Amino acid sequence: MKATVYVTIKQSVLDPQGNAVQGALHSMGFEEVEKVRIGKYLELELNTSDKAEAEARVKAMCEKLLANTVIEDYRYELV
Amino acid sequence: MKATVYVTIKQSVLDPQGNAVQGALHSMGFEEVEKVRIGKYLELELNTSDKAEAEARVKAMCEKLLANTVIEDYRYELV
Numbered sequence: 841m842k843a844t845v846y847v848t849i850k851q852s853v854l855d856p857q858g859n860a861v862q863g864a865l866h867s868m869g870f871e872e873v874e875k876v877r878i879g880k881y882l883e884l885e886l887n888t889s890d891k892a893e894a895e896a897r898v899k900a901m902c903e904k905l906l907a908n909t910v911i912e913d914y915r916y917e918l919v
Numbered sequence: 920m921k922a923t924v925y926v927t928i929k930q931s932v933l934d935p936q937g938n939a940v941q942g943a944l945h946s947m948g949f950e951e952v953e954k955v956r957i958g959k960y961l962e963l964e965l966n967t968s969d970k971a972e973a974e975a976r977v978k979a980m981c982e983k984l985l986a987n988t989v990i991e992d993y994r995y996e997l998v
Contacts, residue, residue, distance in 0.1 A: 876963055
């Protein structure tokens with residue numbers, strides 16, 4: 841089974857990396873870019889076919905390691 | 920208009936960061952994780968309503984800045 845995890849910085853938290861990329865895009869002539877937010881995108885291959893169990897395990901992985909839940913949000917999809 | 924960009928390391932390229940996360944997950948007891956690949960996930964807010972133009976511009980942003988096309992693949996969605 842494959843899990844896709846998206847980890848993004850919370851809306852209330854400043855995203856300096858996003859601001860830096862926005863500035864670079866502007867300097868390259870892409871003035872239409874009003875906002876950039878950058879996050880992590882993870883693809884996990886899991887050796888399980890039990891979707892409910894995988895769901896709980898991926899949530900635990902996010903809470904314990906993949907996301908810093910103080911400043912980051914996470915969501916995931918199982919396929 | 921909002922663009923979502925996914926930048927991932929090419930399958931043929933080693934992903935040390937992914938391997939490191941996989942090792943950490945294993946050490947935390949998540950043995951079912953067989954493979955981890957990590958990429959970037961960007962949300963861009965664009966000040967345009969012309970989807971065709973936005974499509975071309977986002978592709979140019981990826982080619983010029985957001986992805987290192989030597990070792991990374993990219994894909995994007997416009998909503």
